Amino acid sequence: MSKAPNMPKSWREETKPHKFCPGCGHGLVLKALGQAIDELGIQDRVVFGCDIGCSLLSFDFFNVDSVQTHHGRTTPVVTGVKRARPDRICIAYMGDGGGYAIGSQHLVNAAARNEKITVILANNCNYGMTGGQMAPTSLPGMKTETTPYGRDPEVTGYPTQGPEMVSAITREGAYVARGTVANVRQLKNYIKKALQNQVEGNGFSFVEALSGCPTNWSTNAKDTWAFIEETMPKYFKVGELKAPAKKEE
Ligand SMILES: Cc1ncc(C[n+]2csc(CCOP(=O)(O)OP(=O)(O)O)c2C)c(N)n1
Numbered sequence: 001m002s003k004a005p006n007m008p009k010s011w012r013e014e015t016k017p018h019k020f021c022p023g024c025g026h027g028l029v030l031k032a033l034g035q036a037i038d039e040l041g042i043q044d045r046v047v048f049g050c051d052i053g054c055s056l057l058s059f060d061f062f063n064v065d066s067v068q069t070h071h072g073r074t075t076p077v078v079t080g081v082k083r084a085r086p087d088r089i090c091i092a093y094m095g096d097g098g099g100y101a102i103g104s105q106h107l108v109n110a111a112a113r114n115e116k117i118t119v120i121l122a123n124n125c126n127y128g129m130t131g132g133q134m135a136p137t138s139l140p141g142m143k144t145e146t147t148p149y150g151r152d153p154e155v156t157g158y159p160t161q162g163p164e165m166v167s168a169i170t171r172e173g174a175y176v177a178r179g180t181v182a183n184v185r186q187l188k189n190y191i192k193k194a195l196q197n198q199v200e201g202n203g204f205s206f207v208e209a210l211s212g213c214p215t216n217w218s219t220n221a222k223d224t225w226a227f228i229e230e231t232m233p234k235y236f237k238v239g240e241l242k243a244p245a246k247k248e249e
């Protein structure tokens, strides 16, 4: 983990083209994250970890210390960094496959242990990078590469409710929310609160972001937004689920 050698004087002045497919939601989640980091003024303390999956394309987006991990292992890697360097603001970024399938035990255990890290998970209802296979969050009836006739929840289970699960297993001090790329300002505020929770040392913080994958959904711009804005919230309720009690002044 090292900073890019030619770090600009002000990272605000630097932009670079993203590597996601046109219309992908990852860019919007990362925009919200970048704004949150910027507004809190914590960029010099951030350690950003990203998973395998399309999230890995963000490995050099930000001028912060970064580490890219094995699939599903971002949460324990970032937990290790935080334990070694408690002064750092440690962020794990992943997709729904990375957080709710291969890395689910890590998410559950880190949340249950109340690790003082922030996990941000982009939920696009499928395994994006590998070509659109069914994920734990694929919707009932949803056609994917591995459910060509539509997901049958009686056979493969109902969509994982990540923030609800994390909220149930965390203790006081945790912050849990579900935002959406359809409302980037709200998403940024949730991420900001999650990071602030870590700055204050309160406990585990988790934000799921409803996100889009038009390439594997095979949707045009209009249908992509209809899926994110209308269909996904029928299964995944947007809002805050848990926040630490306000401290007395
Ligand atoms: C240990 C391991 N198992 C499987 C893979 C193959 N693989 C790479 S990305 C991926 C799925 C990514 O989906 P998700 O985590 O939902 O992220 P997205 O690409 O949708 O953002 C899989 C199964 C891998 N790289 N490593």
Ligand code: SF4
Residues within 6 Å of the ligand: 019, 020, 021, 023, 024, 025, 026, 054, 124, 128, 129, 212, 213, 214, 215, 216
């Ligand atoms: S495959 Fe899907 S998640 Fe991956 S970059 Fe393309 S649109 Fe985004």
